[in-house]
Amino acid sequence: MKTKLTAVIEKTGTGFSGYIKELNGIATTGDTISEIKEDFILALELKGIENYEIDYVIDLEQFFSYFxxxxxxxxxxxxxxxxxxxxxxxxxxxxxxxxxxxxxxxxxxxxxxxxxxxxxxx
Incomplete structure (x- = not known):
């Protein structure tokens, strides 16, 4: 069974920041949402976390502003x-x-x- 993770993505003055709600210490910043997503995958690999599924959570206004x-x-x-x-x-x-x-x-x-x-x- 896959571990369900929630990645919260927020707009900042210079790009985006994000963190995994269920795991302390996994946070990242980036210029794009794609960069944030890649950083999360890398961070989870470095922590040895496998078999997971990530839901990416973003504010409605920021979603349509970005896309x-x-x-x-x-x-x-x-x-x-x-x-x-x-x-x-x-x-x-x-x-x-x-x-x-x-x-x-x-x-x-x-x-x-x-x-x-x-x-x-x-």
Whole structure:
């Protein structure tokens, strides 16, 4: 059985920082989220930790700020949410319920699954 780990990623003035909630002493900084993720894997290897699964936790506003390639209005339409309200959620202008946050997370995972099955041709 895999050990479930939670990596919290936060935006800083110069990039990102992150830490593993369940393990003391595993923290990192980097310019990108990808760099943070690579550093976590390296740190876990150095600590001899194997057979794990990491959930990466990031604030909704920071997620859409970092992944600018995802159009907020188009994504809101994809998950069946009001576009204006969604922009308010991602700008921290309106309080977001746990249920709505779960809907958005599921929508992101569905989008990733939709992409993973596509093969482009000429």
């Amino acid at each position: 600018k390639v995802i159009n907020k209005s188009a994504f809101a339409e994809y998950i069946g949410m009001n576009k204006s309200l969604f922009r308010q959620y991602t700008g921290s202008l309106t309080k977001l319920s746990d249920d709505k946050l779960l809907d958005i997370t599921k929508g992101l995972h569905n989008l990733a699954n939709d992409f993973s099955n596509i093969v482009l041709v000429r």
